[in-house]
Amino acid sequence: MTSEPITLAVGSTNASGDQILSFKPEVSNEGISQGKLEVNSSATVTVSFTTCAPPPPASTVLDNKAPVLTVPQDFSREATGRVTVVDFAEQLSAIDREEGNLTDKITCTPVSGSGFAVGATLVTCSVSDSGKRLRTDGSAGPDGEVLTTTASFTVTVEDNTAPDLTVPQGTVSIPAIDINGVSPDYSKWVSAWDLVDEEETPMPVCTPASLPIGLEQTVECTATDSRGNRSDPQSFTVNVTFASASRGLLQPVNDTRNGLPISLFKAGSTIPLKFLPPTFAGGDAATGLAGGLRLVVTTVPASGNSAEEETTDLSSGSTAWRYDLTAGQYVFNLSTKNPFFRAGMGYRAEISFQGVPVARGDFRLK
Structure with a gap:
């Protein structure tokens, strides 16, 4: 009998040539002895396979990704002054795949919290990573190129607010410069302040x-500011008067305001009413008022208090007002023959020009 060695080779490999399967043969037959098989004999070979764990994949370095930068959409604010502080920091964020949150590394021009002028301002923001790279297994790789992300938005500061207008609360008295009145410099009493124009309002x-x-x-x-915002109208009252106060009548009518006794005249007589001309703002005498003077005579109780009766129809026997250039005074001859005048009564004569008092005096008839 002749015996030959038996050689068995069974296995499986992957694409890289790595063995992934192995077996352990178990041979059972009387014809096999010490690994040799007799000629013309047969044997049963049982092969069992065990799966081997694949080797770990090779780790590679990933490319660095630029940070993702988030900025606000374009927005507007109402002006609060010549410059308006605008804060947008809470609307900024930056996330980096390799380094995480980079929000605190964002830089903007102008910076958040700056003063913005009226109009549109472009804000440019950027954030940079440090160039770190990751491997596919999550571990740190070698540093690469530093990457920067930039974004921008527009902040528009609008001025839709009219100026604050200030006018007098009471009545303003302005002296006339001549018989035509005055062209006032209203800036003495009226002002406006605009929160953007400020002193240039x-x-x-x-x-x-x-x-x-x-x-x-x-x-x-x-008041209108430099951008056309107009305030609501406001009004106040003005008296255009003479520079001098209302005067007392001249003799023969006593000026009772100076402590003189009231003048007595005979009923039916003519009483000359005289007074010095008022003055204009520059100190010139107002000598051209005769055509506009108005005389009102009222009855006065014996106590000299409030008027009881008024008349303006004094033409019967009276003369018109005139200015006596030589004496430098206005004169009106008042006839007391009018039925309005009665003995034993007291009267007050008040002279005005276009409603502005210029002279006054009291008298009694006997």
Whole structure:
């Protein structure tokens, strides 16, 4: 009998040539002895396979990714002054795959919290990583190129607020410069302040530009800023008067305001009413008022208190007002023949020009 060696080779490999399967043969047959098989004999070979764990994949380095930067959409703010502080820090964020949260590394120009002028301002923000790279297994790889992300948005500061307008609360008295009145410099009493224009706020416009001599005249003003925001109109009252106060009558009518006794005249007589002319703002005498003077005579109780009766129809026997250039005074000859005048009564004569008092005096008839 001749015996030959038996050689068995069974296995499986992967694409890289690594063995992934192995077996352990178990041979059972009387014809096999010490690994040799007799000629013309047969044997049963049982092969069992065990799966081997694959080797770990090779770790590779990933490319660095730029940070993701988030900025606000374009937005507007109402102006709070010449510059308006705008804070947008809470609307910024930056996330980096390799380094995580980089929000605190964001830089913007202008920076959040800056003062923004009226109009549109472009804000540019950027954030940079440090160039770190990761491997596919999550471990740190060698540093690479530093990457920067940039984004921008527009902040628009709008001014839709009209100036604050200030006018007098009471009545303003302005002396006339001549018989035509005055063209007031309203800036003495009227002002405006705009929160953006500040000290450059345009002067309010008031109408009318000129005022005649007279009382209780209404002036209306508005203020408009440099961007066309106009305030609501406000008004105040102006009296255009004379520089001098109302005067007392001259002799023969005593000026009782100076402590003199009241003058007595015979009923039916003519009483000359005289007074010095008032003055204009520059000190010139107002000598051209005769045509506009008005005399009102009222009855006065014996106590000298409030008027009881008034008349303006004193033409019977009286003369018109005139200015006596030589004496430098106005004169009106008042006839007391009018039925309005009665013996034993007291009277007050009040002279005005376009409603502005210029002289006053009291007398009694006997």
